[in-house]
Amino acid sequence: MPNVLQRRSLKWWLAGFVLVVSATLTYLFHWDQRAYLWWQEHNTPADQHADNIWLPGYTAVIQAKPLPGMEKAEASDIAYNPLTGTLFIIMGKEPLLVETNLSGDILRQIPISGLSNPEGVVVLDGNRMGIVDERQHTLALFNLTPETRQLQSADFQFFDLGFADAGNKGFEGVAWDPRQQRLLLSKERDPAALFSLSSDGDQILGEMADLPDQPDLMNDYSALSVDPRTGHTLVLSDESHLLLELDGSGKPVSFISLLGGLNGLSKNIPQAEGVAIDEEGTVYIVSEPNLFYVFRKSE
Template sequence: MYLRRAIIFGVVIFAVLFYIKEDIRYLYRLYERYNDKPSALNLRAYVADIEGKEVKGVKDNLSGLTWSDKHRLLFAVVNKPPEVVWLTSDGERAGSLPIPEITDPEAVEWMGDNLFRVGSEKDGSAWLVNIDILKGNYQLLSNIPLEGYTRPGNNGLEGLAWDKENQVLFAAKEKKPVIISRVDVQREESSVSTLPASVTSSVRDVSGLHYHSPTASLLVLSDESNKVLEINSEGLVTDRLYLNAGWAGLAEDIPQAEGLALDDEANLYIVSEPNLFYRFTKKQNGRTRLYRPEMSLE
């Protein structure tokens, strides 16, 4: 009799927790944000106006993301086969270029002019590459090896971000453990330091980075934790953008966020595997959603 009551009680508790889990998550996230002090970027104000749009011409493994002021385009990478893909701000594929010499590219960052850093998860290196999209060719110039980024396999280099003013490259190791490195490329031999583990203690992995120069903030994307963190120059989290249904105007969870970027008008972009594109803009009265999963653009 006692065992039966215990089982029934356990089932009831489980059922109650199952039905209120979203309420629990909502309350926890309010608690997370309680001491946050948003910068001028105001990350929490972003709302999706393009959601889950399939990038035609890309079947799978879309990863990494960066905005080029010169080209007025977004750049991403695909790892099988290795290639760089460029997209419009509406998520349309505008072109691509095979890069077979870089194995397993997972991150890309525009450095200025035709220069990009492409991150190889296989060899744990950030390659400096000259990419000419008009001529359809590229040239490998140099690379920065990142110690410890190749172990264990498939948990390595996942994000790059460039602080142009201070000539600092940020790199992120996905997990086991999560590492964010700061590479001072001004020195003859690049100086590498590691941000404190406390910076990423609230996320289970890192799948993308972006440096926002106007606020000197580092944006950290986490696929497994479904969020973007804004981290200030002191290593403190100042704001968060959640990537689940019901947050930031999303109708559905972002399935596997693998790259993020901001353009020069502060629009925020995220790509997700297999080939999905998202755009977020600041909240505005009368804002019209341009695309969501149930819409058809055809």
């Protein structure tokens, strides 16, 4: 039988172990920042919710809907096109641009050549679109019409994004911000970072610049989307199972977890890779390998 001194030493050792584990988890998963944001959310007056996207009011209404035949293509990002009222999903493993309706039913498939690892897709003005290739560390701008049936190198206007040594931790997210006439881009991790790139909706007009405020709530940045109603930005994290709202100055406003049992989800979103929002405020998420989700405001 252990004596009193041994039992006391064991208790102190266990207490120290628990403290170290708690501190490590807090550091890795940013629990302290999330707790503060949660407190901030719950102390925001209800009459101010309408000024924001306000993610805590959202519930999953379509979840884990398979995109047929896309199991091996791997959904990497999604963008909403206000001109057509449809969604465009970029497939990364087998480069493919897929157009769907707002319920995730496939309307057309556009094979892509000239890109090796497309990870992000964005709709700018009119028929102008862009694709981020993580391996080539480029942004490829192009025009897409209802008649487009394939895309190849000659269709793209390429822009070097830098970070050539980032490998598989380079640029993944891209979004068009029409209010501030800029593209927003996210580097996935090591470090995760947000950037802006001036544009007129057709061409790139300047050099890429770091955003002055970088939210420290996520382990990685998988995708971005800008709300056309508020100008706020949605930032998606696969590793953190989190969707975050930033206001026009880049400050965190609200968030929701993408874990099962929360916000109408019956199961975790396995690998959230893309997010989009339309003019009604409906949020769309795609997850590898080929899963489609829709969130709507329930309040």
